[in-house]
Amino acid sequence: MPARKTTKKTAKKSTTKAARPDTGAVPPYGDPIRKAIARGDTREMKNVAASARKWMADVQAALDQLDSALKNK
Numbered sequence: 001m002p003a004r005k006t007t008k009k010t011a012k013k014s015t016t017k018a019a020r021p022d023t024g025a026v027p028p029y030g031d032p033i034r035k036a037i038a039r040g041d042t043r044e045m046k047n048v049a050a051s052a053r054k055w056m057a058d059v060q061a062a063l064d065q066l067d068s069a070l071k072n073k
Helices: 030-039 042-072
Strands: none
Touching: 030 042
Protein backbone atom coordinates (compact mmCIF):
# COMPACT_ATOMS: atom_id res chain seq x y z
CA MET A 1 0.00 0.00 0.00
CA PRO A 2 1.46 3.41 -0.94
CA ALA A 3 2.40 5.81 1.80
CA ARG A 4 -0.10 8.48 2.54
CA LYS A 5 0.88 12.01 1.65
CA THR A 6 0.66 14.44 4.49
CA THR A 7 -0.85 17.80 3.79
CA LYS A 8 -1.21 20.82 5.96
CA LYS A 9 -4.75 20.99 7.30
CA THR A 10 -6.43 23.95 8.88
CA ALA A 11 -7.30 23.57 12.51
CA LYS A 12 -10.93 22.72 13.10
CA LYS A 13 -12.78 24.09 16.06
CA SER A 14 -13.72 21.29 18.38
CA THR A 15 -17.01 21.54 20.17
CA THR A 16 -18.63 19.06 22.47
CA LYS A 17 -21.93 19.71 20.74
CA ALA A 18 -20.60 18.22 17.53
CA ALA A 19 -19.39 15.15 19.38
CA ARG A 20 -22.82 14.22 20.69
CA PRO A 21 -26.39 14.74 19.55
CA ASP A 22 -28.53 17.51 20.98
CA THR A 23 -30.13 16.47 24.22
CA GLY A 24 -33.03 18.84 24.54
CA ALA A 25 -36.40 18.08 26.00
CA VAL A 26 -37.82 14.79 24.83
CA PRO A 27 -41.59 14.50 24.84
CA PRO A 28 -42.65 11.54 26.96
CA TYR A 29 -43.88 9.39 24.13
CA GLY A 30 -44.63 5.81 25.09
CA ASP A 31 -41.65 4.35 23.25
CA PRO A 32 -38.87 5.96 25.35
CA ILE A 33 -40.80 5.13 28.51
CA ARG A 34 -41.35 1.50 27.48
CA LYS A 35 -37.69 1.13 26.45
CA ALA A 36 -36.50 2.46 29.81
CA ILE A 37 -38.77 -0.03 31.59
CA ALA A 38 -37.59 -2.89 29.35
CA ARG A 39 -33.93 -2.14 30.13
CA GLY A 40 -34.75 -2.27 33.83
CA ASP A 41 -32.29 0.48 34.76
CA THR A 42 -33.83 2.16 37.82
CA ARG A 43 -31.79 5.34 37.41
CA GLU A 44 -32.85 5.69 33.77
CA MET A 45 -36.50 5.05 34.65
CA LYS A 46 -36.37 7.76 37.31
CA ASN A 47 -34.74 10.18 34.84
CA VAL A 48 -37.34 9.43 32.17
CA ALA A 49 -40.15 9.83 34.70
CA ALA A 50 -38.78 13.18 35.92
CA SER A 51 -38.33 14.37 32.34
CA ALA A 52 -41.87 13.31 31.45
CA ARG A 53 -43.32 15.06 34.50
CA LYS A 54 -41.43 18.28 33.68
CA TRP A 55 -42.51 18.12 30.04
CA MET A 56 -46.14 17.59 31.04
CA ALA A 57 -45.99 20.52 33.49
CA ASP A 58 -44.51 22.75 30.76
CA VAL A 59 -47.23 21.71 28.32
CA GLN A 60 -49.94 22.29 30.94
CA ALA A 61 -48.57 25.78 31.65
CA ALA A 62 -48.56 26.58 27.93
CA LEU A 63 -52.14 25.33 27.60
CA ASP A 64 -53.19 27.49 30.55
CA GLN A 65 -51.62 30.52 28.83
CA LEU A 66 -53.41 29.65 25.61
CA ASP A 67 -56.75 29.33 27.40
CA SER A 68 -56.18 32.67 29.09
CA ALA A 69 -55.34 34.35 25.79
CA LEU A 70 -58.47 32.88 24.19
CA LYS A 71 -60.65 34.13 27.04
CA ASN A 72 -59.22 37.65 26.64
CA LYS A 73 -60.19 37.78 22.96
